[in-house]
Amino acid sequence: MKIPSRRHARATNRARSSPRPMAAPAAADTDGPREAGPREAGPRAGDDDADFDVVILGAGPAGAAAAITLRRFTGLRVAIVERRLFDPFRPGETVSPALFPLIDYLGIARAGFEERHLQSYAHAAAWGGEQLVVRDFLFNGQGSGLHLDRMAFDSMLLEQAGKLGAVILQPAEPLAVTPGARWTISVRHGERRRALSAAYVIDCSGRNSVMVRQQQCPVLQTDRMVGVYAYYEAGDDQERVQRTLVETTADGWFYLAPLPGRRTAVAFMTDADTLRTLDLLDPEQWRRHALATQHIGALVRELPAPQAFRQYPIHSRVARLPANAAWTAAGDAAASFDPVSSLGIGHALSSGMHAGRVAHAHVEQGGGLGEGYRQSLLDHFQAYVATRRSLYANEQRWPGSGFWQRRLMDGRERSAA
Ligand SMILES: Cc1cc2nc3c(=O)[nH]c(=O)nc-3n(C[C@H](O)[C@H](O)[C@H](O)COP(=O)(O)OP(=O)(O)OC[C@H]3O[C@@H](n4cnc5c(N)ncnc54)[C@H](O)[C@@H]3O)c2cc1C
Structure with missing residues (x-):
């Protein structure tokens, strides 16, 4: 998918006053996983270039996918602010082969990518009975899945974003995100305090959902x-x-x-x-x-x-994002799922890409894609809730258990963040 780059210069965004060239195509990513450590990758961001078109909060898969999409397919100036170094003990996600086309879209070489993770050949489950039922990836025609090394996965995505020209501040704690004609994002980066300016902000801060909370965006949460x-x-x-x-x-x-x-x-x-x-x-x-x-x-x-x-x-929830604001959210910040679904990483990448397109349309044309994105998230979540209910209904051995009873209800516990 190629995002058309129609530019409408606007006085409030001096970053767009002269057209920028399209970013170079992605280079193959051949380096090994990096040690996590304080960094400012991509082009150096001195005091003079604290102005960005898009600032992304959070450098997980959603944030990296949004940054790569913007840098790979548009000329917008992008910064990623990540508050932590990556933790070596992460959930240990398993992903299906359906993830690979998303990795291709991000311009990451498949061979180098697969080598860093462990092949996942089969799932076994005692769900609804004592016997183990085994599903073998061998026979699904798509190849095996992967058990992710999350630190390597996140580092690889972020490295790709940096290579494509995104400015990465890590670790950098956002102290305040203030709306105005442009957003002002005050961050503590090492010893320094910096003020970044952006036309658009994407919340990719995972379940912390910093902007979703700050902007009091309504959230539907189904469980705890x-x-x-x-x-x-x-x-x-x-x-x-x-x-x-x-x-x-x-x-x-x-x-x-x-x-x-x-x-x-x-x-x-x-x-x-x-x-x-x-x-x-x-x-x-x-x-x-x-x-x-x-x-x-x-x-x-x-x-x-x-x-x-x-x-x-690991509760499930979805944010009712605004259709036409100068911010949106992606990944877990926008919608999160029960791990039984194995939806999280794929959703983080695809919604990150989608949010990148929404941001691009907003910066270039003043909007246009926000409503479609918001609705697609709500539709996706609704379909997920129905699938989850039928999956949990397969376990009938404990009809008196509160846990299993709750899984069969829609369980709308609260509707505001
Ligand atoms: C226990 C568990 C098991 C799971 N199992 C699977 C599985 O098997 N398969 C699967 O596909 N998915 C699984 N998931 C889901 C998957 O881990 C998430 O969906 C995915 O990590 C979401 O990516 P993200 O980029 O949205 O958020 P995250 O990966 O959470 O990244 C968010 C980033 O934002 C940073 N951040 C937070 N607040 C701020 C702030 N204020 N400013 C700047 N940065 C900030 C965080 O430090 C973090 O690096 C599982 C999740 C859990 C918890």
């Missing part, structure tokens, strides 16, 4: 699910699990996935109140709960003590 993860490092002599495994209990479901580098993630997904009642933030209680299961328990028994233990919010 949380996931508690234990990360293990297997010894060289230990056999590795080669597929993802899901197993339900009366109070939620366990998930086990191999990660690149001999690591394994095991998680329990439940509701926030059940987590507290069962005291599952206590690693010992969590382990007891895991050992009580048939399939997951057999594997956890063989694993060494976990290296890290993390809690994540």
Whole structure:
């Protein structure tokens, strides 16, 4: 897809007073994963060039995809502000082969990309019965999926954005995002405080959804699910699990996935109140709960003590984004999903690309794509809720369980952020 670049100079945006050349095509990405560290990548942003067409808050997959789309297909000036260095302990996402066309669109070489992650050949699930049902990627005609090394994945996307000319400030904490004829984004970057100016802002800050909250954008949230993860490092002599495994209990479901580098993630997904009642933030209680299961328990028994233990919010929600404002949101900031759907990374990339196009239309033509984007997010979320309900309805063994009953309801708990 090529975004037409029609320019209408406007006095409020001096960055657009002279046409800029289209960005060069993406170069193949052959470097290995980088150590995370403070950086200012892309063209150097001195005090004189703190003016941007688009500032993106958050450098996860959504933020990087938005930046790459803008730099690859338009001449707009883009900065990404990321408040953290990347954490080596991330959820351990599994993605289907449907992700690959998105990676191609972003101009990232497929071969180098796949090498950095672990092939995912099969899923096994005891969901609706004790027996494991195995789905093998071998027979789906699309090839295998991947267990992502998130640090490598995020670094690779960000590197591509930097190569294409996006200015990357990391770690840089946004202190205030102030509306006006243009946005002013005050950031603390290392020892310095800087004021960036932008015609348009894209919120890609994940579930933190900084702009969605600040702008009091209405949000539909359907549940209060949380996931508690234990990360293990297997010894060289230990056999590795080669597929993802899901197993339900009366109070939620366990998930086990191999990660690149001999690591394994095991998680329990439940509701926030059940987590507290069962005291599952206590690693010992969590382990007891895991050992009580048939399939997951057999594997956890063989694993060494976990290296890290993390809690994540995993509730589902969608923001009713404005159609014609000078900001939008993408990725988890716009809509987030139950991990059982494996939708998150693909949605982050595709909505990041879409938000990039919305931003481009706003900067160049004063709008035009915001309403379509907003509606597509709402439609996508509605379809997801229906699919999720039918998936959870397949588990009928605990009709009295609050967790399973709630999954069958639409569960509209609140409608404002
Ligand atoms: C437990 C769990 C399991 C999951 N499993 C899967 C799976 O198997 N498959 C799948 O496809 N998806 C899965 N997901 C979903 C997936 O992780 C997310 O959908 C995806 O990471 C969203 O990308 P994002 O770029 O929108 O947000 P994020 O990846 O969260 O990135 C947001 C970035 O914004 C930064 N940030 C936050 N606030 C600010 C601020 N104020 N200013 C600047 N920067 C800020 C953060 O530091 C972060 O780097 C899972 C999620 C969880 C929690």
